[in-house]
Amino acid sequence: MSASAAGRTGRTAVADVDASAPVGTVVSADLDGAPVTVVRHEGGWVVVDDECTHAACPFGADGEVFDGHVLACNCHGSEFDLRTGEVLLGPAERALTVRPLVVVDGRLVVGDEGAAGRS
Ligand code: FES
Numbered sequence: 868m869s870a871s872a873a874g875r876t877g878r879t880a881v882a883d884v885d886a887s888a889p890v891g892t893v894v895s896a897d898l899d900g901a902p903v904t905v906v907r908h909e910g911g912w913v914v915v916d917d918e919c920t921h922a923a924c925p926f927g928a929d930g931e932v933f934d935g936h937v938l939a940c941n942c943h944g945s946e947f948d949l950r951t952g953e954v955l956l957g958p959a960e961r962a963l964t965v966r967p968l969v970v971v972d973g974r975l976v977v978g979d980e981g982a983a984g985r986s
Contacts, residue, residue: 879977881905881914886970890935895927898977902927905968905975908949909935912968912975915952921945921959938963 881896884905892907895917902917904926915938917927924942931939937955938947945959952963968975 881968881975881977884912884975886912886973886975891932893926893930893932893938895925904930906930906932906938906949908932908938910950912970913949913965914968914975914977915947915949915963915965919945919959920954920961920963921957 879898881898881903884892884894888907890907890909894905896903896905898914902925903914904917905912905914915926917925919926919940919942921940921943924940926938926940929941931941932949933939936949938949940959943958944956945954946956947953947959947963948955949965952965954960954962966977968977
């Protein structure tokens with residue numbers, strides 16, 4: 868999986884992931900050369916940095932989604948709301964930056980409009 872231009876849309880493709888993959892899918896990818904994690908939650912697809920805000924464990928390797936919208940870090944148990952990035956359970960104290968993805972021509976791309984989680 869690699870970042871690349873999305874052609875005529877002018878948006879950045881994040882990952883070649885089956886857009887119909889089920890809720891709970893967690894995939895490592897890169898965005899503009901930076902490691903990110905692409906996650907499907909009940910409201911759609913989002914991309915977050917591939918490191919927990921607590922101690923930088925990578926979500927791509929160990930992240931887990933439950934209750935349809937909660938991303939858990941398996942290093943120390945922090946939980947984040949994928950709709951907002953809010954910390955639901957520590958030890959993390961800082962929210963995740965959550966960016967919505969949209970499906971364009973069957974590819975997931977960084978959206979430039981809409982609320983977090985919309986697909
Ligand atoms: S690194 Fe994620 S909870 Fe500590």
